[in-house]
Amino acid sequence: MSEDMSNGLDDIMAVLTGRIEARFGMSLDVLRKAVAARPAASPAATEVVIWHGRLVESQAELDRAEDALLAALDTQPSQVDDPALSLAYQVDAAVQIRDGRAMVLRFLLDPDAPQKQGLAAERLARLTRGSGTGPAVPAAAPPHSAAAVPSVPVAGRSVRR
Structure with missing residues (x-):
């Protein structure tokens, strides 16, 4: 990774x-320890500590992926092959x-986010209060006859996350 990118x-x-x-009035290390000791407090x-940890993990994964790509490109002639x-x-x-993940963390830290105020916030609060009571959608799909479901080949590639 270039120095400019790592500085950014x-x-x-x-x-x-x-x-x-600033939001919690303590260093991140102290906050992590406090959350580890009493997560329900x-x-x-x-939630912020969890998402910060996820952000750090995803940055480490990005660094590894970039390093692998740069190593592969160093061995390439002028054309990029399929593995690269x-x-x-x-x-x-x-x-x-x-x-x-950075966007989620910024949202969690923004008390003035539009979704945290007004009707949207009330709806979100009602939804989260009802969590743990069961799935929001039926757990089983409605019955279909085999003739009613067309056979469609699925094309594409999966992305490892």
Whole structure:
């Protein structure tokens, strides 16, 4: 990873860490220990610590994927072969995952997020209060006759996450 990219990442992690520490009034290490000792004491703190950990994990996975891609590209002639292209797809998927986790963490830290106020917040609160009472959709699919379900081949590739 280039120095500019790692500095940008350090800045993002520093900003998010600073926001976490400002929100909870303690260092991230102290907050982690407090959450580990009593996770039910503050569900918001527990969720932030969990998502921060996920962000750190996804960044480490991205770093590994980028390193593998760079190593493969170093051995390539001018054309990129299928294995290197596959590694590029893994890097792209890792970036998407990392960015999504950063977005969730920013949302959790933003008390003024639109979804946390008004009618949307009330609906979300009602939904989460009812959690643990069973699935929101039926656990079993409705019965279908074999003739009613067409056979459609599924094409595509899967992305390891």
